Each structure stands twice: as structure tokens, then as C-alpha cells.
Amino acid sequence: MYPAQVGYYKPESLGEALDFLEKHESKIIAGGQSLIPMLKLRILNPKYLVDIGDLKELSFIREGDVISIGATTRHSELVSKRLPGAEIIQETASKVGDVQVRNMGTVGGSVSNADPSADYPAMFSALEATMVIRSKAGTREVNALDFFKGPFNTALGQSDILEQVKVKPLRGYKQVYRKIVRRAGDFALVGLALVLKANAGVVEDVRIAFTGVSDKPYRAIKAEEALRGSKLDSSSISKASEIAVEGVNPPSDSRGSSMYRKEVMKRLLRNTLEEMKDAS
């Protein structure tokens, strides 16, 4: 199936892209790995595509006190980059789709698309990343937790462009991204992003975010609170895993029922925390 008729605009700069977006009914295309399938199914039918995929301005990985990742950075570039204090980014990138999808798909595209089963949204929620949004009116920064609003719905407006994602390195934290899939290269049935800092076996800080269990990334705040300050042992781990599923109502679909997803959440969290305990 081919997409319906569509116009095409390739800007030379971010400024040109923003001008065009404000004047015309259009949709950004970055890597196209989520958008083109939707155009082919004719779920979307914009008047113009604005191709920012090759905008050098938006393709960068900067390290320092803050790590900044430009929106058009390809997943494969992150797979080959270990970022000290944010090792979870590389691990997450390596689990998105397959090699070909990772060679085209971008960080900004994944985040802006906000698929409720995507990997980056949960990971960036656990890192409490900041999304930098550009529009004709200027630049604004939105915390990951406020950025994701629902399925395929974010704080981005019609004529906004996500410019970059900023993350504070969490040095000394153990960082893990795990996902359970039905077949290789699939979206997560349940995915878990976990970052944890322990001191002499006692949890100093922990952030737990799931994907695939809600209409947006789900932070298990109560489980985090239960763990913080307590000794990381089998009893605190099992308690936290039970608390993590309280109050969340995962969807039921062809990949698994709601109850099954809850069970997977519990086990994923418990097993991951057990491994962290043994490693510390």
C-alpha cells in the first residue's frame, strides 16, 4: 500500500522548518519509521510532510554536566555510544526494533510519537529528562513526566518541534532497561526502566518506570517510596513489587491480558532488583 497524495518540504534549517509548520497544515517526518506505516495505512493524511531527518542542527550527542541528545539522532548512534552516568540510554536504544529500524528511527521521533509501548518514554521518565521544545514563539522546557500526556499525545503543539532531550547523568547508579516481547524486535509487552543508587546495601535513590502498562509511561512512585531508605533485601524487594502494581490498570490486547501484564510487571521488577542486590 502506498500513502495518499502528499506534499513535501525539505527545510535547510530549523528556522525554515518552524516557519513552514506555522503556515501550513503539515506533519514532521524524521526517520519515518512510525509515520510512514501510518501514512501507508492512511491513518494519517497530512497536506505536507516536513522532512527534518537530515537537519544537522538537530543531530548531536553532547556530554558534560548535562547530556543533550538532538532530536534527529538515530537510535543506532546511541547503540554505539556509552554515556557515563546514563548507560541506560545505550541499553534501551539497543532494544528498539531491529538494526534497519534503528538506522532510520530517531530519538525525537520516538519521544514525539509517544506510543504507549515504546521504550524511550519510560526510560526518559526514569531519568527525569527534560524535553526542549522549539516554536516560532521561542524555546520551552518540559519535564518528561509532563511531556507524555496519553497515547500518541504529548505536550507538543501543531507547529512545535522537539529540539533535544536533556538528561542529568546519574553517576553511581545502577541502570537497567528490560523488556518482555512476544517476538524479536517487537514493541514491549511490558518494559521496565530502573535506576537505583545504594549505599552499604541501603537504597538511597530509586526510580522505576514501566512501558506498555498504561496510556503513557508509568512511574511506580509508591514502590519507589517504599524502597528509598530501606535495606535492599528479599523482603523489601517483594513488598515493592507488590506495591508497584497497585493502582495501575494495564490494557488487555492480543499480546496479553491486563492480569498477565501485572504479573509480568511484578516479576520483572522483582528479578531486576534481586540481581541488583546480588551485584551490590
Next chain:
Amino acid sequence: MLAEPGQRVKIKVKVNGVEYEEEVEPRKLLVDFLRENLNLTGTKIGCDTTTCGACTVLVNGKSVKSCTMLAVQANNKEVVTIEGLSTDSRLSVVQQAFKDNFALQCGFCTAGMIVQAHYILKEKKPLSEEEVRDLIHGNICRCTGYQNIVNAIMDASRRMGA
């Protein structure tokens, strides 16, 4: 570059070393461009949903699924298809290894598999069988013949001196 809906645009693409200038609608998929405009039918359409990898080609050296890329996105870029992998009518090392290891059954997935194999072997790094399996999981063989495909890629990797 600006094209109104329905309007064609001129694109310049280097495919297998040859420069082409063609007019396409922006909605034209790269795979259809290769097959219909350039008559390079080695690249196959399997699933048309970005799942099977039969349409895999190299764009600026990186493997991509050409059913999920627009021809206009390849403007001013270099594309290599299965037809571009053999030189002077001689099979590439990977192609020969596929032949020698009986790594094809119906052959529909083969073009994409071989292009992907070229991509993952280009750095001539030693790869474990497990890594090879992970790196080709975007390519599906409906005949479920992965063992010989993996053997062929491991063999090609050795022949390339990895």
C-alpha cells in the same frame, strides 16, 4: 525543496554507482522507485509493514527497509541494492557463502538477508552466532531456514578474515 500535493519532484540518487535523475511523487516509496523506475527488481516486497526485511537496501552505507522510506528521502544519497553487491559478474563473498551453505530455499528473503549480512560484516569484526542472530532479526525467512543462513554469514565472516 518544496512539492505541492500531487506534484512530482526531481530527485538525484546514485544507485549501485550510477547517477539517476528521476521525477517522483513525494509519496513514492523507495522500494517502488527501485523496482518500477529503475527496474531493479532484486529488492523484494515481502510484508510491506516494516517487519520482514525483504526490502533491505543500503542508504549511505546503512541498512534500511526501503518499504518504509520515501524515494524523496533518498535524494542526493547513495543506495546499494542486491544488484550492486557483485562486481564484474562475480558473486560477493557473502553471496558465495550463501550459495555454498545452501542458505536459501524459496529465495524470497535472500536479497534482503544478503544486503543485511553485508552491513553487519562490513567492519570485519568477529561475531558470535548469537550476535549474528540478533543483528538479522529484522529479516524474516518464511521457510524458517535460519540455521543455514546463520552458517553462511559466519562462513562469510571467516572468509573475510574477521
